[in-house]
Amino acid sequence: MLRRLALVVMTALLCxxxxxxxxDAQIGSLLSCPISTLTxxxxxxxxxxxxxxxxxxxxxxxxxxxxxxxEVEWGLDGSLDNNxxxxxxxxxxxxxxxxxxxxxxxxxxNYSYRVGDGSDxxxxxxxxxxxxxxxxxxxxxxxxxxxSEGMDTTDMVVDSGAxxxxxxxxxxxxxxxxxxxxxxxxxxxxxxxxxxxxxVPGNHENEPGxxxxxxxxxxxxxxxxxxxxxxxxxxxxxxxxxxxxEHDYSVGSEQYQWLDSDLGDAVxxxxxxxxxxxxxxxxxxxxxxxxxxxxDEELRAGLEALFVESGVNxxxxxxxxxxxxxxxxxxxxxxxxxxxxDGKMFSGSHAPIHLIVGTAGRGQYQYSDEPPxxxxxxxxxxxxxxxxxxxxxxxLQVDYVRQNGEVGDTFxxxxxxxxxxxxxxxxxxxxxxxxxxxxxxxxxxxxxxxRPSSA
Numbered sequence: 071m072l073r074r075l076a077l078v079v080m081t082a083l084l085c086x087x088x089x090x091x092x093x094d095a096q097i098g099s100l101l102s103c104p105i106s107t108l109t110x111x112x113x114x115x116x117x118x119x120x121x122x123x124x125x126x127x128x129x130x131x132x133x134x135x136x137x138x139x140x141e142v143e144w145g146l147d148g149s150l151d152n153n154x155x156x157x158x159x160x161x162x163x164x165x166x167x168x169x170x171x172x173x174x175x176x177x178x179x180n181y182s183y184r185v186g187d188g189s190d191x192x193x194x195x196x197x198x199x200x201x202x203x204x205x206x207x208x209x210x211x212x213x214x215x216x217x218s219e220g221m222d223t224t225d226m227v228v229d230s231g232a233x234x235x236x237x238x239x240x241x242x243x244x245x246x247x248x249x250x251x252x253x254x255x256x257x258x259x260x261x262x263x264x265x266x267x268x269x270v271p272g273n274h275e276n277e278p279g280x281x282x283x284x285x286x287x288x289x290x291x292x293x294x295x296x297x298x299x300x301x302x303x304x305x306x307x308x309x310x311x312x313x314x315x316e317h318d319y320s321v322g323s324e325q326y327q328w329l330d331s332d333l334g335d336a337v338x339x340x341x342x343x344x345x346x347x348x349x350x351x352x353x354x355x356x357x358x359x360x361x362x363x364x365x366d367e368e369l370r371a372g373l374e375a376l377f378v379e380s381g382v383n384x385x386x387x388x389x390x391x392x393x394x395x396x397x398x399x400x401x402x403x404x405x406x407x408x409x410x411x412d413g414k415m416f417s418g419s420h421a422p423i424h425l426i427v428g429t430a431g432r433g434q435y436q437y438s439d440e441p442p443x444x445x446x447x448x449x450x451x452x453x454x455x456x457x458x459x460x461x462x463x464x465x466l467q468v469d470y471v472r473q474n475g476e477v478g479d480t481f482x483x484x485x486x487x488x489x490x491x492x493x494x495x496x497x498x499x500x501x502x503x504x505x506x507x508x509x510x511x512x513x514x515x516x517x518x519x520x521r522p523s524s525a
Contacts, residue, residue: 212388220431239272239351
């Protein structure tokens with residue numbers, strides 16, 4: 071009897087730390103954690119933030135080696151006077167993932183925050199909330215990873231001073247090796263902890279043996295969709311819609327129904343958000359020379375009419391490892407070539423312009439020798455798209471910036487009527503004015519010269 075009692079007491083004592091922890095944590099989530107996460111560091115790593123449709127919130131996700139609690143502290147301008155408890159999640163990988171939400175955020179404000187378990191904390195990070203009244207910049211690209219070129223892209227992001235970025239799929243290229251995700255998120259923490267990275271899955275997020283599980287656990291993009299695979303959010307005058315080319319988008323599918331509803335709401339809200347930008351992975355238009363690699367015709371058949379009817383301004387893709395821009399195009403037919411016909415300025419409403427920006431770090435692809443008629447510009451290089459939003463001027467300047475800092479392609483979208491060199495005839499062009507002034511000066515100078523006498 072005494073021996074049995076001693077055994078019970080010993081078992082209880084050995085299990086007490088686990089029971090104590092489980093009382094503080096999310097029991098259901100942690101029951102699925104690998105046994106390896108019972109030990110290890112509780113120090114936060116892989117810290118990254120993301121936006122939702124609620125401008126007063128910012129989501130944060132981080133990882134630890136071992137099972138521990140989740141807490142977020144945040145405040146304005148260096149203070150940490152708010153806090154909330156988060157949740158823990160696991161999948162078949164030797165890490166625990168934590169998610170928290172910072173709430174009650176004021177617009178156009180600088181916040182500081184840290185994450186941890188109440189005793190083991192991260193360093194203090196910062197971010198700026200959305201501002202609907204001032205200019206801002208965002209970045210866009212796809213097909214990133216940890217190659218040397220991918221790391222150079224990360225350096226560009228860190229040095230850019232941008233407010234956020236959108237990534238059109240093929241993120242880490244873990245391809246089933248989950249430690250690659252850890253390395254990727256650790257390497258990019260220096261920007262992801264301060265700048266929201268808004269992402270959608272590509273084909274490489276559908277991993278052997280895991281499917282989309284790593285993507286689903288590691289990233290959170292709350293919106294009306296109820297799915298992290300497709301979502302939307304507003305930033306200033308732009309409504310952004312990210313969707314998944316890796317999930318069913320056919321008419322009647324869950325994703326299509328959400329896209330149709332979300333774009334319909336965006337059309338109704340066009341006065342507040344006059345710009346509409348879509349991003350996803352596999353492109354609807356591409357001059358990639360391997361037809362078996364793409365599903366552009368299927369995408370056009372399934373979604374192009376919806377995007378055209380909704381008045382989408384710009385669609386940003388990845389997947390093909392080069393840069394390409396289309397003219398405003400519908401059903402492979404060019405609709406216009408810009409205000410002056412040179413593709414540099416597009417005013418008012420027009421068909422969607424498509425960008426392929428699969429240029430963030432993977433091996434470059436070949437495109438067809440002859441560009442299709444709808445292709446306005448293309449090049450093989452590494453770089454990112456930088457979009458500068460001018461609130462007062464109601465314009466978006468879109469630059470494709472190579473990794474050496476050179477601008478390879480540039481164009482501007484603007485609200486209002488087209489501006490052409492012939493549209494304003496109330497005043498001569500500057501060159502004409504200079505010519506007239508020179509002519510008048512010559513006449514005056516000639517008339518003021520002494521005339522020779524008749525003698």
